[in-house]
Amino acid sequence: MKLSDLAALPLTYPEVGATAGPMPAGYHHMRESAVIGTGRARFEQAAAEVMRWGMLRGAGVRVRATTEVAEVGSEVIVGLGPVRAPCRVVYVVDEPDRRGFAYGTLPGHAETGEELFAVRYDPATDRVYAEVAAFSRHGTWWSRLAGPVTSVLQRVVTRRYLRAL
Template sequence: MRRRALSDLSDLPLTYAEVGATAGPLPAGYHHVHESAAIGHGRTRFEEAAAAVMRWGMLRGAGARVEATSEVAAVGSEVIVTLGPVSVPCRVVYVLDDPDHRGFAYGTLPGHAETGEELFAVRYDAADDTVYAEVTAFSRHGAWWSRLAGPLTSLVQHVVSKRYVRAV
């Protein structure tokens, strides 16, 4: 599989139809992931974590190398995420910029082993002053080798999602 250059991504279509579905009920026919953990308390902690997430901090903090078309995630930003020997191309499909919920979701592009979408976010719960890191995703195999690896790829996705949450 040829590694794509960041400059080659702008004309590529997303590899799935349910764009934006991590914002609501996850679509049927996909593997679903939702990881969430309390990461601190207070508005200051929320703002710090939100700033980190928007600058690809969940990905980098989990050990991924990130090459992106923007320093801060924005709709249309293209990104190549490399974790170990695997590099995957994605595009930011929406951004959350609410007072108590911030983050972004990206979708898969051709060359990614999976098809689907992943949301990286932080949420502030004013009721108990707690800040949560969250990862929500839906995916299915998009390459022959990910289908062949079957359950292993699902396990890897869960492990990496936990790393993303701990990274913030």
């Protein structure tokens, strides 16, 4: 699987952008967050890391992307062990107190759905939060067969994402 081949592929789900609000029925939903520090400087540093695939890399996931910084349309192949998962960035969050991106699955990914990686600054408490949200369902026969294992793996990797920053 080559990065250059991904541009021609369609996303594997119709609910593009749904991690930004109410997530669609028919999928497993996940929303997690963790405090990763305090202060505006910590937020800016964490936001820069997130946009450079830092939550993924910090969690031990291999990343090959068409851009150094996540932007709408960036294609990425993430790898964990022998698994290769092609995705495309479908939206970017660029607000004063929240930054991040979401990517969606492309053909060849074991799952179907979308995942959001973001950081948020709460001026009222001065706290900085890492956030991950996702909706997904099995996209292949082998991911359905390995369902209990993939569910545990998703929880473990999500915790790693939150600690990565």
